[in-house]
Amino acid sequence: MSETTTLETAKPKVPGRKKIKIFAQYDPTELEQMESLYTSTLSEISEEEIVKGKIVSISNKDVTIDVGFKSEGIVSLLEFRDEDEIKEGDEVEVYLENLEDKMGQLILSKRKADVLRIWDKIYDSIENDTxxxxxxxxxxxxxxxxxxxxxxxxxxxxxxxxxxxxxxxxxxxxxxxxxxxxxxxxxxxxxxxxxxxxEEEYAAKREEMLASIKVGMVLEGTVKNITDFGIFVDLGGLDGLVHITDITWGRINHPSEVVELDQPIKVVVVGFDENTKRVSLGMKQLEPHPWENIEIKYPVGIKATGRVVSITDYGAFVEIEKGIEGLVHISEMSWTQHIKHPSQFVSLNQDVEVVILNIDKEHTKLSLSMKRVMDDPWIALSEKYIEGSLHKGTVSNITDFGVFVELEPGVD
Missing domain, CATH: 2.40.50.140 (Nucleic acid-binding proteins)
Known part of the structure; x- marks a missing residue:
């Protein structure tokens, strides 16, 4: 029998069966070659680094991963964020904690690999502004x-x-x-x-808007801030101010009466300073001027109802429509009463009836009267109180030069 004995001599011949050697029959050179071939199929991996592996199998609790080492590693299924999306054959990154535990098995972690990758992104963000x-x-x-x-x-x-x-x-x-x-x-x-x-996005948009903005442009924006003197509007990269006088044609005490924070509004550019880059905006300019055709809407002599919006020493201002207000002079308040101050006769926000006396369209001034809503009582009194007739009255005032007698309310 030769030194190299094959399995053919020990067992009956099987048609088509290849000749194989038992491990003991390999000489040292052949063993070295086999070890080299086996080693070449293994990846060169080190502990405490991220390696790529392929999912071999998935159970209810674990995922078996082949990273090219002599043994496979097991990772808990809970370490995968999307358990339903992984499948056998998928390539994944894992962290190699230990090449072998007591059981000779690889210790892998998917969670640690994910955390390390996130830290890579975090450092990249601060170093490269990503x-x-x-x-x-x-x-x-x-x-x-x-x-x-x-x-x-x-x-x-x-x-x-x-x-x-x-x-x-x-x-x-x-x-x-x-x-x-x-x-x-x-x-x-x-x-x-x-x-x-x-801020970076706004800076780019700001430059674009500054290059194209023109007086008369109608823009959409959002109320960013409300102050006593107006509204700051975010135009998407550029801020503008709507002064309180440009919010509405009517009279308001505070911008919050008309708008609220974060409210989307439409505005028109009424001014732009190229040196300071300040943008002035308007809201009332998007509506028709209330004084247009005022002589048709409120001809002289017509009666109208309005609200007292201001009281001065010489009279009261009455708003008959938003943006249209006129003065009722103190002398035009009553036919009969002796009024020392308008506040004796009217109060703020009081609704009153007036008559249009005069329209100054050029200067947007309107003269109104409250007493002319009624007929002049003194015309009728001249017929009622004829000279020589007798009447009863009440003493209303005594002076050095005589006595005032009230014949009827308002008539002394």
Missing amino acids: IINGKIINRVKGGMTVSLSGVEAFLPGSQIDVKPVRDFDALVGKTMDFRVVKINPVTQNIVVSHKVIL
Whole structure:
């Protein structure tokens, strides 16, 4: 018998069966070649690094992954965010914690691999100004907590938006883009900002708008701030001011009577200073001027109803329509009463009936009368109180030069 004995000599011949050697029959050179071939099929991997592997099988609890090592690794199914989306044959990244445990098995972690990849994105964001996506998970003192795919970061309240945030709680659960602005390597605290992204977008839009804005342009915007003197409007990259006098043709005491914060409004550009880049806006200019055709709407002699909007020493201003108000002089308030001050006869916001006396369209001035709503009582009195007739009255005032007697209300 030869030194190399085959299985053919030990067993009956089987047609078509290849000759094979038992392990003991390989010489050292052949064993070395086999070991080399086997080693070449294995990946060169090291502990504490991210490696790529292929999913071999999926059970109810675990996922078996082949990373090209002599043994396969097992990862808990819970470490996969989308359990329903993975399948056998998928390539995944895992973190190699240990080449062999006591059982000679690879120790892998999908969760740690995901966290390390997120940290790569976080450092890339602060070093290269790249954008990273995150989800606001809850409100904390001074701002919000953001989850960057599992890594928590702090979003200061001042870094949420370019506009003041009215409702912080409404932001919880929202996903948006952020830029990492600060990292503390020791504590691993991360600070992110959404505002810086908006500012960059607004800066680009601002330049576009400044290059094209012209007086007379009608734009849409949002009420950003309300002050005593007007409204600041966000035009999408550029802010403009609607002065209180340009909000409505009528008289108002405060802009909040007409608009509210975050309200979308339509405005017209009424002025633009190229040096200061300030934009003046108007709202009332989008409506017809109330004084157009006023002589047709309110001809001299017609009666109208209005509201007392201002009282002065010499009379009261009555608004008969938004943007149209006129003066009732103190002498035009009553035929019979001796009025020392208009406040004795009328009060603010009182509805009164007036007669149009005169229209000065050029200077937008209107003269009104309250006493002329009724006929002049003195015409009838001359017929009622004939000279020589006797009448009863009440003493209303005594002076050095005589006595005033009231014959009837308003008639002394």
